[in-house]
Amino acid sequence: xxxxxxxxxxxxxxxxxxxxxxxxxxxxxxxxxxxxxxxxxxxxxxxxxxxxxxxxxxxxxxxxxxxxxxxxxxxxxxxxxxxxxxxxxxxxxxxxxxxxxxxxxxxxxxxxxxxxxxxxxxxxxxxxxxxxxxxxxxxxxxxxxxxxxxxxxxxxxxxxxxx
Numbered sequence: 255x256x257x258x259x260x261x262x263x264x265x266x267x268x269x270x271x272x273x274x275x276x277x278x279x280x281x282x283x284x285x286x287x288x289x290x291x292x293x294x295x296x297x298x299x300x301x302x303x304x305x306x307x308x309x310x311x312x313x314x315x316x317x318x319x320x321x322x323x324x325x326x327x328x329x330x331x332x333x334x335x336x337x338x339x340x341x342x343x344x345x346x347x348x349x350x351x352x353x354x355x356x357x358x359x360x361x362x363x364x365x366x367x368x369x370x371x372x373x374x375x376x377x378x379x380x381x382x383x384x385x386x387x388x389x390x391x392x393x394x395x396x397x398x399x400x401x402x403x404x405x406x407x408x409x410x411x412x413x414x415x416x417x
Contacts, residue, residue: 258282258313258317259312259313259315259316259317259320259346260272260282260283260285260309260312260313261274261283262317262320263285263323263344266323266325267323267325267327269287269288269289269327270285270286270287270298270325270327270344271285271286271287271289272284272285272286273286282309282310282312282313283309284297284309285297285298285300285309285312285344286298286341286342287325287327287341287342287343287344288327288341288342296340296341297309297341298325298341298342298343298344299331299335299338299339299341299342299343299344300312300343300344300346301335301343301344301345301346302315302346302348303346303347303348306338312346315346315348316361318359318361319348319349320346320347320348320349321347321348321349321350322345322346322347323344323345323346323347324344324345324346324347325342325343325344325345326339326342326343326345327342327343331343378414379410379413379414380407380410380411380414383402383406383407383410384407386401386402387400387401387402387407
C-alpha cells in the first residue's frame with residue numbers, strides 16, 4: 255500500500271501524470287491530466303466526496319479509506335465543473351460505513367533519515383598542515399611559494415601539545 259494518495263494515483267488512469275519535482279519527504283506532487291498546462295501552470299481539479307481539495311490536502315488522506323477514483327479528462331468535465339476543470343477532474347469517493355458496528359484499524363508508517371558516511375573531524379592541525387603541504391608540492395615547484403613553512407607547523411604542534 256502506498257503511503258501517499260498522490261503517489262498511489264500514478265498509473266491509475268491514462269494521461270494522469272504525477273510529477274515529483276522534489277525529493278523531500280513532505281513534498282506533495284503535482285497532478286496533471288493530459289499534460290496540458292497554461293503559462294500560469296495548471297493542475298487537475300480534485301474532488302473528494304464532492305468537496306474540492308488541494309494536492310497537499312489529498313496527500314493527508316489515508317489511501318485505505320479510498321473506495322473509488324475516477325478521472326474526467328474531456329470536455330464533459332468543463333461542462334459539469336466549469337473553468338476550474340479546464341485541466342481535468344479527479345473524483346475520489348471514500349468508503350462509507352457498512353454496518354452500525356464501530357471498527358477501528360490503525361496503520362503506522364515511518365521513515366528514518368541518517369548519514370551513513372560521516373566524515374572524520376580533523377583535530378590534528380599540524381598533520382593537516384603537513385598533508386596540505388604535500389598536496390601543494392607541485393604548486394610549490396612551479397611558483398616557489400610555500401603553503402605552510404616549518405615554523406608555522408611547529409607552532410601548531412606546540413599549541414596542540416599545550417593549548
